Each structure stands twice: as C-alpha cells, then as structure tokens.
Amino acid sequence: MRRLAIRLEAPAGRVFAWTVMALAFLFLYAPMMVIAGASLNGSAHGAIVFPPSELTLARYAAIPASQYRAIWISLELAMIAALVSVLIGVPAALGLVRGTLPGKAVVAAIFRAPLQIPAVVLGITFLQLSYAVGDALNLDLAGSFTALAIGHCVIATPYVIGTVTAILQRFDSRLEEAALSLGASPWRVFRRVTVPVIMPGLYAGALYAFMVSFSDVPVSIFLASPDASPYPVEIFSGLEQDFDPSILASATLVIVFCFALMLVVQRVVGLETLLRTGGSGRR
C-alpha cells in the first residue's frame, strides 16, 4: 500500500491518479451534465439534444406547476421520512446493540427486511395494507398522502438503523460509565454523551433516508394519488407516453438543489469526518 502511495506521488503517478479521478467524475456526472446541457437547448422539437444547438432558458419557463408541486411533495415526504426514521431508528438501534432480548438476530433481520424485499412488492403490499387498514378503521387511506408517507418511512428507517447500529457497535461504553460515575443521570448521559457520539451516524442515516424517499418510484407509484404524486412518479408517468422537455429543466433544478443540500450538510455536519472515521464518530 505504501509502495503504491509512493508511486502515485511520482509525476507520472500523479498524472495517472488525476486521469483516473477525472474519468471517475466523468462517469458519475456525465448523465447529469447531459441533462443540464440538454435543458438549455432551444430547438423546436422535444428531443434530448446534447450539446445544445441553441441556448435558451425557455424550458425552465415552461416547467408546469404540476412538476413544482411534485417536487414540493417529494421534499415533504423526504423530510417526514428522514425525521420519522430517526425517531424509530435510533431507539431500534440502541435496542439491537444493547438490548438483551432473545432472538436479537431475527429482530435485526426483520428491521433489514425492507432493504431486501423488492420495492415493487413493498408498494403492492402497502396498497393492500392501506385498503385493509382503511376498511378496519373506516378511513380512506388508499391513495392518501398518509399512506404514502408511511410507506416512505418504512423503506427509509433501515438506513438509520444501519448507520446508528454501526456506530453503536464501536461505541466505547466506558465514556457513559465515566459520566454515570461522575453523577450524571442516565438521561443526561444519553443526551450529552451517547447522542453526540452517534450523531454522525444519525445524520448519515437521515440523509440516506431523505435520498431514498426523494428518489423512490416503485413504492410511490402504487401509493401516489392526484393530491400526492411525488416528483419521480410524476416524471416516470409523464415519460411513458410522451416526452416533455420541461422535464430536463426541472430535473436540472433538482440536481442543483441536491448538490446544494449536500454542500450544506457537509459544511454543517461534516460528512467528510464521518467518511474519514468510518462512522466511529471521532472528529
């Protein structure tokens, strides 16, 4: 490993490293660059044209209100999913790591199940469930925002459980013991010692939960309704019969928003630290 590092420090090695990095970036970002570039194309017909033949912002002006509404619904859903999954995921992770309940492995597998079951199956199941629960409680759950939000919380929660569990497993419990021995109450220990240590995992899990919810199609497509159709469903169903070039413009806005969000999260929370420490929480 050290030998490789030395080789990469040589001029030729640096060129090689930069080339590989540039190619990796190109591979990752090329689709987004095509979308953003094509969104600026002004030719009359609606195809994806990259590089753009004539530059214009006309497609941004033509974004229909339904797409803005869908973006807003997606944001609402993603925020609810992130928040609820943290509220459920943190106690669940604590219980899984520190609890002494029998069959912990089975419980852990159940928590992971939403990651392993195909999302389409989950979507169909949720639709059936919303009919069943709606019948039992005399509610109109199917095709409601509530059902959609519940579905998103279920697919998002395992990510929080996973990241928090990973940190808790490497948690040095002597920190809590020290705080307790110095007279802190269990609640204070949790608030002042445990939470700060698991915070990077919590943020990372919440971010994953947000992203999973924001980009979900398979579950949402079954649970969406006219009042609550998330952005990916709006785009997906819009592409099936026709191609509306305003989709390129709204998708570019979403990409820019996601980049901005990542930058803010990185600045405020320090995801780089999380990546460097492998989620151990040490800064």
Add this chain to the structure above:
Amino acid sequence: MSRLSGFAFRIIMVAALAVAAIGAARAEERYDGVTLRVATFGGPWRDLLDKQLSPRFAALGGKLEFVTGSPQANFAKLVAGRGRAPFDVVELLDAQVPDYDQGKYLAPIDLTKIPNKQYLEPYQYNDKMVASWLTQEALCYNTEKFKQLGLAPLTTYKDLAQPALAGHVMIPDINSGGGLAAFGGFAIAAGGSEANFMPGVEVIKSIKGVKFWTQGDQVTLAFQSGDIYAAAAHAGWCLRTKNAGVPVQSVHPVIKPGVVGVAKQGWLGIIATSKNIAASHWFIDQYLEAETQLAVALDEGVVPVNRLAIAKLGEDATLAQMLQLTPELISHELRIDYSKANISDWIDAWNRMISR
C-alpha cells in the same frame, strides 16, 4: 290531408317537447360535490385532459382528478386492491382487455348515456368499454437515404430485412409502448397468428443488426443522428421525426389481403367498484367529443376515434400523408386479438430469441 297534417303536427310537437325535456334534463344534470378520479398517462397527456375537461366538469359542480401512471401500473393497483382502485375511470390498452375481462374489473357501460358514441364505429364500443384513441403502428423510413441506396419504399415488415438496411433498423422493444402491437404485426404479416408467433420471430431475427427502442423519442434521435434509416414505430413518432427536420415518411405495413396497418387501441372503462357511475359516463362522453379528440390527437400524436375529428385531421395535408385518416382505412387495420395470445410466451420468446 289536413287531419294527417294535424296528427303529424302533434307528433312533431310531442317529439320536440320530448327532445327538449331530455335536453333540459341533460343540461340540468349536475355533479355537485363529486370528485371523479381518472387513471391516465402522466405529463402532457394528463395536463391536456385537465385543460380540456376539468373546466367543463367544474361548471357542473364536480372536480376532476387524475391518477397518473402507465396502464400496466394502474392495472397493478387494481389487482393489488382486489378490484378496488383509487380511480373511477381508467384508460386501458387493447392488450389489457382480456385481463380486465378475466378480473371482472369493469362496470357495465350504459351506451345511451354516451351520445358521442354516434361518431364511433360499432366495433369501437361495447357494454364494458369505449374506444378513446388509437395509434397506428407503422413503418417509418428516411426517404432521402432510401433514394441514395436505390431502395423502393417499404411496404411491409419483411422489407426491414433488406441487406442494404443492415445495422440501420430500429424496432420497438416488446416492453415498450408499441412493442406488443409490433410483435403481433410481425407475426401475422409473416403468416402466423396471435398463437403462432414464430414466423414473426424469424422475420425479426432476419433483420441484421436490428436495434430496439424503448421510448419513442429514441426513434427521432436515431433518425436525426443518421444511425437508422428505417424503423417500426407508431406514425405519430414518424410525424414528430419529420417535424424535427428529418425527411421521413410513414408507411402502413401490408399485413394480409384487405388488412393494412396495425392499430393499437386505447379504451376507456369504468371501474366496477366506482361510486361515481353517472359522472364516469359523463367523462367518457366528453372524452369522445370532437374538440377533445382533436386536441388529444394533435398534442399526443394519436388518431382520434370520433369521425368528425378524423375528418378534421384529414384536412391537414401532412397528417393525411403520414396517417390513415378515414374511418374505412382505420377499420381495415389489424387489431390484434389478445385473448388468443399468450403474452408471457411472446415475452419469453422475445427474451430468448431476439433481445439476447
């Protein structure tokens, strides 16, 4: 004579009053507080229906809402809900008709409440469904390129296998919008049938270097880049390609004597569990109204089913050149009988022998 005239006069008066009464009843029919949910395609399609029909329904006191998704996704919702669905009216495709029949998912339609059906052909409505539009699954070719290559215009699917076109032909993937219709068209044009699709598979396999499209837009792009010279695609996409500046022409493939072109039919049905049966009939009727039909056709590249709208479209020289725009021509297009087809077998054969 005068007695007869008097009798005739009374008859006419009674009839006129009856018509006026029916008209008044229709005019007074209101849908206050009714929210009618329609499962349809998303994006511009939904926006157009919303623009065309929502104000009319709002004027009668109701509210239209659109549940967007592919016909397949909407059917899956219906199955998952065991016949219940978060919509009252559904847009379905001809390939789904047997599934809807089998599941008894549709309510009977009272055709007397669909006055606009008078502008449809009898085969375009029944007691469960009313046709709403169709696409003409055609062949599209670059006329200049064909001239350069010295090729005669395409006439049927087999022509796509000409050696001069090797590597420059695109056909729909079976899972794409027109995939099933094209696959069935290939089979029947090659002497097969819905049940015996192998002749069609052989024709497709004989097209050297064939490419597949999953979104119609890919056809336009491939023609624009010069990557393809011919394609099987619905005539609406060929028209869009022409509008994008590519010299293309659509040809409706000869299937067998007396059958030219392949139609993919869109239908409207009312969900059996709907509580808004009257409003659903109103929606279907308004969908068939000439103005709506024309708007959908012009915006979405489909062919209307309303005779008046077809005639209006036929007045446009370019459209008349690209599409089959008379009720007679339309009635002679191939309509695949999906009740005789095992779609799983079709897809299986496609995956094993074509797309691999």
